[in-house]
Amino acid sequence: MEWEVVIGLEVHTQLATKTKLFEGSATAYGAAPNTQAGLLTLAMPGVLPVLNKEAVRMAVKFGLGVGAQINYTSVFERKNYFYPDLPKGYQISQFVTPIVGCGHLDVTLEEGITKRVGITRAHLEEDAGKSLHEDFQGMSGIDLNRAGIPLLEIVSEPDLRSAKEAVAYLKVLHALVRYLEISDGNMQEGSFRCDVNVSVRPKGSEEFGTRTETKNVNSFRFVEKAIHYEVARQIALIESGGTVVQETRLYDADRDETRSMRGKEEANDYRYFPDPDLLPVVIDKDFVAAIQKTLPELPVQKRERFKSAYGLAEYDASVLSAYRELGDYFEEVVSLSSASAKICANWVMVELGAVLNKLNADITQSPITAKQLAGLMQRIHDDTVSGKMAKTVFEAMVAGEGDADAIIAARGLRQVTDTAAIEKWVEDVLAANPAQVAEYRSGKDRVFGFFVGQVMKISKGQANPQQLNEVLLQKLKG
Amino acid sequence: MHTKTVAELMVDLREKKISSRELTQCYLDRINAHDSKLNSFITVLTEAALAAATCADKLRAQGKAQPLTGIPIAQKDLFCTKGIKTSCASKMLDNFISPYDATVVRRCNEAGMVLLGKTNMDEFAMGSSNENSFYGPTFNPWQIECVPGGSSGGSAAAVAGRLVPLATGTDTGGSIRQPAAFTGVTGLKPTYGSVSRYGLVAFASSLDQGGPMTQTAEDAAIMMNVLAGFDPLDSTSIDREYGDFTQDLNKSLKGLKIGIPDEYFAEGLDPAVATLIQAAMKEYEKMGATLVPVHLPNNALALPAYYIIAPAECSSNLARYDGVRYGHRCADPKDLTDMYCRSRSEGFGAEVKRRIMVGTYVLSAGHYEALYGKARRVRRLIQEDFITAFQSADVILGPTTPNVAFKKGEKVNDPVSMYLSDIYTVGVNLAGLPALSIPAGFVKGLPVGMQLVGNYFSENKLLNVAHQYQCVTDWHKRVPNF
Numbered sequence: 001m002e003w004e005v006v007i008g009l010e011v012h013t014q015l016a017t018k019t020k021l022f023e024g025s026a027t028a029y030g031a032a033p034n035t036q037a038g039l040l041t042l043a044m045p046g047v048l049p050v051l052n053k054e055a056v057r058m059a060v061k062f063g064l065g066v067g068a069q070i071n072y073t074s075v076f077e078r079k080n081y082f083y084p085d086l087p088k089g090y091q092i093s094q095f096v097t098p099i100v101g102c103g104h105l106d107v108t109l110e111e112g113i114t115k116r117v118g119i120t121r122a123h124l125e126e127d128a129g130k131s132l133h134e135d136f137q138g139m140s141g142i143d144l145n146r147a148g149i150p151l152l153e154i155v156s157e158p159d160l161r162s163a164k165e166a167v168a169y170l171k172v173l174h175a176l177v178r179y180l181e182i183s184d185g186n187m188q189e190g191s192f193r194c195d196v197n198v199s200v201r202p203k204g205s206e207e208f209g210t211r212t213e214t215k216n217v218n219s220f221r222f223v224e225k226a227i228h229y230e231v232a233r234q235i236a237l238i239e240s241g242g243t244v245v246q247e248t249r250l251y252d253a254d255r256d257e258t259r260s261m262r263g264k265e266e267a268n269d270y271r272y273f274p275d276p277d278l279l280p281v282v283i284d285k286d287f288v289a290a291i292q293k294t295l296p297e298l299p300v301q302k303r304e305r306f307k308s309a310y311g312l313a314e315y316d317a318s319v320l321s322a323y324r325e326l327g328d329y330f331e332e333v334v335s336l337s338s339a340s341a342k343i344c345a346n347w348v349m350v351e352l353g354a355v356l357n358k359l360n361a362d363i364t365q366s367p368i369t370a371k372q373l374a375g376l377m378q379r380i381h382d383d384t385v386s387g388k389m390a391k392t393v394f395e396a397m398v399a400g401e402g403d404a405d406a407i408i409a410a411r412g413l414r415q416v417t418d419t420a421a422i423e424k425w426v427e428d429v430l431a432a433n434p435a436q437v438a439e440y441r442s443g444k445d446r447v448f449g450f451f452v453g454q455v456m457k458i459s460k461g462q463a464n465p466q467q468l469n470e471v472l473l474q475k476l477k478g
Numbered sequence: 479m480h481t482k483t484v485a486e487l488m489v490d491l492r493e494k495k496i497s498s499r500e501l502t503q504c505y506l507d508r509i510n511a512h513d514s515k516l517n518s519f520i521t522v523l524t525e526a527a528l529a530a531a532t533c534a535d536k537l538r539a540q541g542k543a544q545p546l547t548g549i550p551i552a553q554k555d556l557f558c559t560k561g562i563k564t565s566c567a568s569k570m571l572d573n574f575i576s577p578y579d580a581t582v583v584r585r586c587n588e589a590g591m592v593l594l595g596k597t598n599m600d601e602f603a604m605g606s607s608n609e610n611s612f613y614g615p616t617f618n619p620w621q622i623e624c625v626p627g628g629s630s631g632g633s634a635a636a637v638a639g640r641l642v643p644l645a646t647g648t649d650t651g652g653s654i655r656q657p658a659a660f661t662g663v664t665g666l667k668p669t670y671g672s673v674s675r676y677g678l679v680a681f682a683s684s685l686d687q688g689g690p691m692t693q694t695a696e697d698a699a700i701m702m703n704v705l706a707g708f709d710p711l712d713s714t715s716i717d718r719e720y721g722d723f724t725q726d727l728n729k730s731l732k733g734l735k736i737g738i739p740d741e742y743f744a745e746g747l748d749p750a751v752a753t754l755i756q757a758a759m760k761e762y763e764k765m766g767a768t769l770v771p772v773h774l775p776n777n778a779l780a781l782p783a784y785y786i787i788a789p790a791e792c793s794s795n796l797a798r799y800d801g802v803r804y805g806h807r808c809a810d811p812k813d814l815t816d817m818y819c820r821s822r823s824e825g826f827g828a829e830v831k832r833r834i835m836v837g838t839y840v841l842s843a844g845h846y847e848a849l850y851g852k853a854r855r856v857r858r859l860i861q862e863d864f865i866t867a868f869q870s871a872d873v874i875l876g877p878t879t880p881n882v883a884f885k886k887g888e889k890v891n892d893p894v895s896m897y898l899s900d901i902y903t904v905g906v907n908l909a910g911l912p913a914l915s916i917p918a919g920f921v922k923g924l925p926v927g928m929q930l931v932g933n934y935f936s937e938n939k940l941l942n943v944a945h946q947y948q949c950v951t952d953w954h955k956r957v958p959n960f
Contacts, residue, residue: 045566047578277683
């Protein structure tokens with residue numbers, strides 16, 4: 001039987017506010033344990049929450065960024081359960097009435113197809129603290145620095161049909177929260193975490209299969225692997241006559257598998273009810289309009305502009321617009337050189353892309369500045385260097401040998417475009433190889449490449465390839 | 479000296495007839511001499527109080543005194559006091575020293591008042607008799623074998639016994655007014671949102687409200703000038719101009735319309751109590767007020783709705799007492815679940831556990847709509863009843879409780895009968911309205927309380943109506959011999 005995979009994602013992104021969602025404690029990452037835990041974080045008796053307006057603003061900004069309905073009234077509720085890193089014994093979250101309603105995100109897949117993924121809702125809630133189980137002589141340590149940091153939980157519709165699509169969606173979402181400057185998106189530090197809901201159903205079926213939820217998968221690669229594992233597990237289970245159980249699972253990256261955490265029967269009854277310490281959050285049109293004005297150009301808008309203003313293809317435009325800094329870099333290269341946008345795009349995506357990949361770096365950590373790359377683009381554009389030479393110059397730039405012009409001068413990589421000089425080289429080569437000339441003239445034009453190679457050899461690679469082709473053709477015609 | 483009101487003591491201090499230190503010493507002596515009979519204090523701050531009094535006297539000598547500088551006060555042990563044990567009368571917090579001051583406490587300190595101690599109460603403010611205290615019950619100074627009411631029974635007994643000129647209380651379903659009635663003092667529950675809840679250890683957040691417990695309505699008005707005010711640390715605090723609560727005390731009551739709800743005089747009311755309330759009504763008529771009938775048709779639903787909403791919020795509010803960060807932790811826990819279960823089983827008393835269980839039940843999946851959801855809708859109806867009643871009446875008058883104080887132990891094993899003593903008071907909390915209780919006579923030697931309920935933010939009117947009654951009666955001046 002052919003199976004269809006159905007995936008929905010819940011992303012928890014930490015908002016980049018200076019203080020916590022309901023008190024003034026700092027939110028910086030990496031501080032000594034419990035140094036960023038005020039009276040509310042510690043859940044002292046009698047302490048009350050006061051909502052951080054900046055977090056509301058950021059949530060609305062996100063809503064506008066995904067074309068979502070903004071709920072002018074939203075309600076904080078209490079999600080009740082006991083855990084040592086949940087000091088109040090409840091998490092303040094939004095349940096029935098989230099601040100952000102239905103929206104969508106357009107995701108360009110590798111094949112160049114754009115898929116619209118529904119966003120069910122996004123709501124504000126508090127992060128929990130951390131339980132540390134090592135180094136405490138059999139006891140557990142609790143670090144509450146993270147407790148109370150604002151999270152935006154972004155819930156997608158079950159619109160994704162493969163691990164690849166899921167990762168593509170996550171990458172677009174990740175880029176978006178950084179575009180909007182509402183989160184640093186740092187996945188190592190847990191600023192962007194993902195719960196993966198997976199089910200399978202026979203292809204063509206309308207009904208959803210039973211889903212499992214895999215918690216806290218914290219890298220794009222692990223999301224892909226966790227989905228692959230879970231899909232294979234579910235299909236094997238069903239095909240061997242079993243049934244999938246609705247449960248919460250945990251992805252173990254070391255063993256590359258998912259494991260059951262708790263079943264539906266063991267699921268908590270969270271006893272949600274509106275938090276009586278907080279009034280409903282009421283915002284008005286002016287509040288939303290003021291945020292609308294602060295919205296930067298969004299990835300989708302940038303992609304369309306790259307297509308129309310620079311004539312880029314859909315795929316190139318979407319790759320270059322996916323990260324704000326990448327788009328900025330590309331545009332700086334274009335603006336500082338006379339080379340075509342298409343050539344600049346290619347160099348940024350292909351050559352620079354390969355270098356960054358190798359260094360496992362992003363564009364902000366590029367060893368070559370946009371200005372340096374623009375210098376090289378300029379020399380390609382004015383035919384100072386050939387494409388091949390340009391790659392040599394580029395490698396030298398990566399190695400830190402300086403700007404394009406300096407490298408070109410130091411290595412004598414200047415391209416020869418003087419027709420007379422090229423004619424002289426061609427004539428010398430033809431004269432030195434009469435047998436091959438005869439071969440060519442008898443119809444074996446495969447030897448053309450041989451002549452090109454010979455000329456490049458004696459010109460030390462400096463002959464302009466295009467001119468060389470023309471001169472060679474002419475001379476061979478005789 | 480100890481029978482003087484706050485208003486009188488303020489004059490004595492101002493005119494330097496007495497120092498704050500002398501005054502403080504006088505009350506400390508009374509506590510030492512008599513509180514063994516009442517058990518109204520959990521903590522007495524002898525040295526700190528005398529130091530604060532000395533400081534107050536210095537300020538006065540320097541001409542920097544405020545109106546209440548040097549007046550001794552007791553705080554209910556539900557208010558957090560920095561560096562001082564804040565137990566909520568629970569074993570759970572027997573070892574808890576608060577790291578911060580409640581806004582109410584801070585405002586009293588900033589007004590120059592002298593904190594004498596922390597008063598006894600029902601554990602976590604849950605109870606109507608003060609019998610649910612880890613530190614033992616408080617006794618009624620009018621008849622020692624009787625309860626003082628609750629949950630602010632320690633504050634009520636201390637003020638009634640003149641062990642302190644005034645105290646704070648908190649009122650979630652009647653916890654200021656019912657003990658005020660049982661002990662013959664004046665107790666005001668302000669409009670929800672006018673006194674900050676920051677640092678008031680939460681029982682039921684949407685109902686809790688702090689307020690003054692005093693000898694007179696005038697003292698309550700003076701104290702409200704300190705207590706009321708917007709607090710950015712409490713999201714339910716209401717940002718408005720509160721004005722001077724004493725300014726209308728002496729207004730004439732001519733033309734005042736007093737609403738009399740028949741629901742407050744129905745079956746269950748002690749006829750002797752009814753007689754006294756009717757006598758008070760006549761007094762008001764003499765002062766030029768008119769009595770108008772009003773209806774609170776959903777009043778019978780107030781108690782059941784209250785006993786769903788309050789426990790629901792309590793079950794969540796008390797989840798933080800888990801033995802992890804502070805408070806009672808059981809000895810040698812085997813694992814996490816064992817630590818939770820035993821710490822909470824050992825730390826909480828029976829009534830608190832009862833309410834946590836009820837609250838957990840009413841919020842659980844499958845019961846939520848039928849119980850908690852419905853109770854919230856009933857709450858709306860009760861609120862609408864009051865709003866309608868206030869279209870034809872300026873204030874609503876009735877008994878504070880159906881009966882006078884009962885004997886200790888009489889209702890411990892019958893929680894529902896205990897809950898019934900709040901039947902006239904809980905609706906006011908559900909609606910968030912202000913109300914006060916003042917003494918209106920005695921039945922068999924025990925005080926009777928009269929309740930006045932006002933519209934939102936009509937504290938000035940309530941205090942005016944109460945004060946005028948106290949100008950023509952002397953029930954509030956009677957002092958128990960105990």
